[in-house]
Amino acid sequence: MIEARQLTKRYGETTAVDGLEFTVRPGAVTGFLGPNGAGKSTTMRMILGLDAPTSGSVTVNGKHYRDHSSPLQEVGALLEAKSVHPGRSAFNHLLTQAQTHGIPRRRVDEVIELTGLQSVAKKRAGQFSLGMGQRLGIASALLGDPATVMLDEPVNGLDPEGVLWIRNLLTRLASEGRTVFVSSHLMSEMALVADRLIVVGRGRLLADTTVDELVQQAGGDAVRVATANPAKLRDALAGPGVQIVGQAGSEELEITGLPARSIGTRAAEHGIALYELTTVKVSLEQAFMDLTRDDVVYHGTTDLEERAA
Numbered sequence: 001m002i003e004a005r006q007l008t009k010r011y012g013e014t015t016a017v018d019g020l021e022f023t024v025r026p027g028a029v030t031g032f033l034g035p036n037g038a039g040k041s042t043t044m045r046m047i048l049g050l051d052a053p054t055s056g057s058v059t060v061n062g063k064h065y066r067d068h069s070s071p072l073q074e075v076g077a078l079l080e081a082k083s084v085h086p087g088r089s090a091f092n093h094l095l096t097q098a099q100t101h102g103i104p105r106r107r108v109d110e111v112i113e114l115t116g117l118q119s120v121a122k123k124r125a126g127q128f129s130l131g132m133g134q135r136l137g138i139a140s141a142l143l144g145d146p147a148t149v150m151l152d153e154p155v156n157g158l159d160p161e162g163v164l165w166i167r168n169l170l171t172r173l174a175s176e177g178r179t180v181f182v183s184s185h186l187m188s189e190m191a192l193v194a195d196r197l198i199v200v201g202r203g204r205l206l207a208d209t210t211v212d213e214l215v216q217q218a219g220g221d222a223v224r225v226a227t228a229n230p231a232k233l234r235d236a237l238a239g240p241g242v243q244i245v246g247q248a249g250s251e252e253l254e255i256t257g258l259p260a261r262s263i264g265t266r267a268a269e270h271g272i273a274l275y276e277l278t279t280v281k282v283s284l285e286q287a288f289m290d291l292t293r294d295d296v297v298y299h300g301t302t303d304l305e306e307r308a309a
């Protein structure tokens, strides 16, 4: 369990983390989302005691990271900046870590197998691809068999097989009762793997929620309907909480607040023919962009005119 209470970090004029309050519970995968510069890495560094809060606190299983007698067995972490000696093999890197933390040698073999690094374990880490480096980072995070696993952008650099592997690994770690806290910019991945989401923007908490709730807040799923008689269908469906939009002269309507099944039934009751009845899912990506729109620090431009202006 990770608990942040009024967690705040200032760097000079910049408030990187601003009064964050959240709890990451065991037995679930919790996604940590936010636009660039939202304060995710800073928060993760404070969880690991690599940065001290300006005020407030963050604990892992009730204690500050530094107060745990064997922290590697408590929290396993993969942060963006890796410190692997390029001349050392993956095996030796893990073995050195294990030896300095009283972890048995067989656990090194276990994590090498778990992360699929068997064939390259003796290769120098300096020759590793980005994806292999990520796997090595994850191997070292799992070395202490920790109850809490925290990964910053673990999918970075992984090929599709690797992405699938991470997805299964995270789900398995959570099902073993561990606390799993993962940051990512890949919304489609988070939608598949995360049970809960903590969303931050400009250092502040924007949402502590589930994927479904967040999508629901963004308006929920809509249903696209095509009919020869949109006016009659509008009348048949009108009611509290139902929103219907469509352009004059168009056969198409977009309806929120009613499932496709009810729309089909009501259309049939009123003798209205439907040519299309499709549920349009709101993506987590869209819901995330709606939620964080006012908190994006770094805006890109894709519009040539905008760039020229």
Ligand SMILES: Nc1ncnc2c1ncn2[C@@H]1O[C@H](COP(=O)(O)OP(=O)(O)OP(=O)(O)O)[C@@H](O)[C@H]1O
Pocket (backbone or CB within 6 Å): 011, 014, 015, 016, 034, 035, 036, 037, 038, 039, 040, 041, 042, 043
């Ligand atoms: N050591 C530091 N010194 C000064 N400012 C910092 C430092 N570390 C982070 N910041 C600032 O704090 C803010 C939050 O940065 P942080 O890296 O935590 O965000 P992030 O959510 O992890 O971003 P990204 O998604 O781009 O990785 C940014 O404005 C950043 O410039």
